[in-house]
Amino acid sequence: MQTTEPSQTARTAGPAQTAPPRAGRSPALSSGAARAAVRVGAFAVCQAALMVGAGLLLTGPAQGLWPVTAEVAAVEALEDARTGTLDALSNVVSALGDTTTMVGLTFLVCLALVLAPRLPRWREAVFLATAVSLQAAVFVLITACVDRTRPDVERLDASPPTSSYTSGHTGAATALYAGLAVLVLSRVRAPWRKPVAALLLLVPLLVGLARLYRGMHHPTDVAGGLANGALSLFVVGRAVLDGHTWAARPPADAVDIAVDAAARRSAPARKHATVIVNPTVTDTATRERLRLVLAQHGYGDSSFVETTAQDPGGGRTAEALRAGAELVVVCGGDGTVRAVADALAGTGVPLVLVPCGTGNLLVRNLDLPLSPAEALAAGLTGEPRALDLGRIEGDGFPAVHFTAMAGAGLDAAMLEATSDRAKSVLGWPAYVLAGVKGLRAPRMRLTVRLDG
Incomplete structure (x- = not known):
């Protein structure tokens, strides 16, 4: 699977040139x-x-x-x-x-x-x-x-x-x-x-x-x-307040400004991106800011689709692939990222990570920005990198891919016991509280056998 990472720009001597505004930092996208x-x-x-x-x-x-x-x-x-x-x-x-x-x-x-x-x-x-x-x-x-x-x-x-x-x-x-x-x-x-x-x-x-x-x-x-x-x-x-704010209200023609800025930059033509959104952790203000960042980079016709309890992201991603998506953006936590990455495995379609969850483990491991808008801008301007995925199956479960890690026992019990409300209020310390409770669970014996 391919993901994108920020590119490193070398400094060279020469005549001064007017650089295009940084992604996510144009007047159309400023928070004010x-x-x-x-x-x-x-x-x-x-x-x-x-x-x-x-x-x-x-x-x-x-x-x-x-x-x-x-x-x-x-x-x-x-x-x-x-x-x-x-x-x-x-x-x-x-x-x-x-x-x-x-x-x-x-x-x-x-x-x-x-x-x-x-x-x-x-x-x-x-x-x-x-x-x-x-x-x-x-x-x-x-x-x-x-x-x-x-x-x-x-x-x-x-x-x-x-x-x-x-x-x-x-x-x-x-x-x-x-x-x-x-x-x-x-x-x-x-x-x-x-x-x-x-x-x-x-x-x-x-x-x-x-x-x-x-x-x-x-x-x-x-x-x-x-x-x-x-x-x-x-x-x-x-x-x-949203809708009445001086602070974070972009101009009414912000998308037009962003698209015009993208058209003036010399860049290969962009077609379509699908944004997979976990609605429980991504609010409306974040979505609108991400939409502007996409428009600024030429993805003016991007579709936002929400995950559900029945489909945490894999089904939506498969639909996007059948519709011809050339880029998939995932906005959510590690669970949403895993589901989308599993559906993209082996397709060659790039994935951009936008951290909106609690732990955001993969984003931290890749040293990507933790701000959603900045992470999206970094992904859209970065170079594609191949990302190895793990594959796990057994106990009657179908084979699935994972990105950062797979856990069992206490780790799995901790994640299962952490409610969405606790994560939204406390952040990552919510996992610690659930892990402490999990220490009282009965012990279990496990045999691990490695091939070779």
Whole structure:
């Protein structure tokens, strides 16, 4: 079987020439992470300046203007409407936005986003955690710059040392619960998503009302908290979430740019490549980046096919060969690589390895890049190398080929006992944990006989 390895380019003296952009590093393929970070920082500064400016306006020139002049009457009206039942209810609702609840819920939700799905939702977890943290940081800055006394009514809670402006409970509730509503609406397709999102959006409003009822804030303080939380979600969402991101969103004509760049380079004509993808370890963002790398190297008409539990890659590869594929790219872990390599054995069709699994043993042994896009770019620009495969059969199993190693006993039990979820969360240490458990298995006797 043939695989490809990065070629080593010799340096020669001569006139300076403009080299083509490195594979995977053209403007069409750049991640823009640095630019996104700068934008987030700039927007966060603008957010803080806006909120502080509004606070200084409320405590200064706007003190004698409506609606500031009507706030005292509104808070006093809520004080007059207090009952024992409403006091208890408002205490529960207010607790939904306090610091302990926010920290605990944010941690649990982010943990669930990483552990529960088949593929960890890292972007969504970062979105929530960063939005809650950003609003908290801006809140601290606001209270340090704006000194506003709390309403002159009986307060049902102990007064914290911070300024009345803005409502920290309301801001934190907006960042977390409204952020969850955004994720439900954008990531869930079930019919219940809209009612659930509506309930989540209602929570910050109820928290703000509870803070007013308990005499802790003016109405404009609550409005400021809602604005601070909403702005934090907007800034972080634009930087992190797929489809709305500054960070990793290529231009709309990225594929056209990549194909045009490939056409300008002197290279033999490329026809078709088939990409075998393990969907449990390869997310949508990775696939799109790989598609751009392929287009940049002339494989603009490449097909992506997914493996299944019934077909880990061998059947898909056989179909690709019958369709005339001149190159096969495998995106997955060592199991997917083994299945695809077994189907390609003896065909002469090159294989490019794109590490998306946990161990990626073959990729490490060949000293290939561990980044999927960089590994694909290295394979497409490298020289074909012959790769020896091992062949194993016995115990009624059909003969199969393997690439890096074949294991039995503890090694096989360790791999079998390691769940996909554990691998996606822990990485290679998941194998260690499974191996420790396997040490308690009963001993077995094995006889090895070597020919010759």
